[in-house]
Amino acid sequence: MKTRTPISVYIAVMIGLTILAFEMFASDSNYFSSPFFWGLMLIAIILLFIMNSIGDLVENENFKKLSEEEKAKFLEEKKVPYFQKLWNSAFKKQSATEEKDILIDHGFDGITELDNSLPKWWLGLFWFGFIFCAIYMAAFAFTDYAHPEAELTKETKTMLASIAEYEKTAPKVDLETAKYSADNIAEGQELFKTNCVSCHAEGGKGGIGPNLTDTHWINVKEKSLFKNVFWMLENGSENNPTMRPFIKDGTITGRDAEKIAAYIYHINQETAPITPAQGGAAPQGEEVKWENGND
Ligand code: HEC
Known part of the structure; x- marks a missing residue:
């Protein structure tokens, strides 16, 4: 039985992705001060906790079904901190016996192939890229995100508005008051x-x-x-x-x-x-x- 990813990691990833999405879809809405944003965060965190509790229940049930030996192995594995495990899995090298288990039944000229599972960091990057790409494309298609012309138009508008505001209060320059400088x-x-x-x-x-x-x-x-x-x-x-x-x-x-x-x-x-x-x-x-x- 595999050990599970701790809830803190899920929460961190969820917060990261939510901020990313808000940055892309509503970057100038000042979402940090919006109750909608915090409400959404709260609901997402509650859902993650529920998911985690269900995971706990399932884990307990499955644990009961394990043999004594498997139980001890699982508990041993559980002691290793998550990031340590992640690190190990990225650089793990199989022992000779483990290699035999995953050796694929073909070879040429003494070269053989192992059926390694993909490293976690690779999978993590893959999923991050996958999700980022989907959010990015949606943001690009439906909002002004990453459209430089739209940004320029908006900036120009604010600039012109602030100039107009300045002109309202600044002393007028006319034929009488104009001075050479x-x-x-x-x-x-x-x-x-x-x-x-x-x-x-x-x-x-x-x-x-x-x-x-x-x-x-x-x-x-x-x-x-x-x-x-x-x-x-x-x-x-x-x-x-x-x-x-x-x-x-x-x-x-x-x-x-x-x-x-x-x-x-x-x-x-x-x-x-x-x-x-x-x-x-x-x-x-x-x-x-x-x-x-x-x-
Ligand atoms: C569309 C063309 C055009 C533009 C643009 C233009 N001008 Fe003129 N300007 C003229 C013409 C034609 C005259 C001559 C008017 C006349 O015969 O009385 C002239 C005359 C002048 C005169 C008087 C010259 C004289 O000998 O009496 C000044 C000073 C002047 N322009 C300054 C400016 C300034 C400063 C700008 C920019 C803000 C400007 N002009 C933009 C066409 C233009």
């Missing part, structure tokens, strides 16, 4: 790449939209270049709807515009213009001498 140039450049490059081209050298690095301007609405750019972003062009009012139509916020305007100030005033000879667009509009510095 050299710290904004780098971020402004990134925003320029996403929103403006399609028309004003790399580095603002001009394309569909005018060259933003030269001294010529079609629209002159403010005294300083920084504010003039901000004005354009708020109101768009009055003569050409291709240049949209980016702030008013909600594409960018005042805060973004403040950064983009800093970048355009930088490429217009702090670096050399990109001339037509260098691939820049020809000057459009009139030459402008901006009165105020960068405010």
Whole structure:
């Protein structure tokens, strides 16, 4: 008669598998604080205890039927701790007599084959892999588990929500309050790449939209270049709807515009213009001498 796996091992495995399943099917449900999760655990543990008691009864009945010798052997075996047994079974080497019992009746050239039972660690891994695979496939098929696009969409949503929340409370940046800051140039450049490059081209050298690095301007609405750019972003062009009012139509916020305007100030005033000879667009509009510095 074989000794049984202790209930503590069953409980540990059950807890492991349950957490695995919750991680896959409901990872963001904060299941650790859900009464459903703990209820399920409790029921599973109670069922395992019932199973264990039935096992005890069956074992007692079977034990009675054993011969004295078998009884002694069983009790001896039972004394060895479970993990010790597991370890032994993984590395057990049969004695010569035991080998005879499991020797398969064929051979070639003196090579014979033993009918070993599979080691427990191998079986354990096999069943773990089997169950994991089934849970994984079900989770993949029916939930968002392991779908990077779904994760990205969700993350983006939370991110946008937190930005919207920030915008609600943060002080508004408008034409009045917008300030040039050299710290904004780098971020402004990134925003320029996403929103403006399609028309004003790399580095603002001009394309569909005018060259933003030269001294010529079609629209002159403010005294300083920084504010003039901000004005354009708020109101768009009055003569050409291709240049949209980016702030008013909600594409960018005042805060973004403040950064983009800093970048355009930088490429217009702090670096050399990109001339037509260098691939820049020809000057459009009139030459402008901006009165105020960068405010
Ligand atoms: C769909 C194309 C397009 C996009 C995108 C675009 N612009 Fe323009 N932009 C134009 C055109 C066309 C003009 C010229 C308008 C006019 O003739 O009055 C212009 C004019 C301007 C002017 C005034 C230039 C002048 O000489 O008067 C500024 C400043 C400007 N854009 C900045 C931006 C910024 C910053 C962005 C990105 C947030 C941007 N634009 C995105 C097409 C575009």
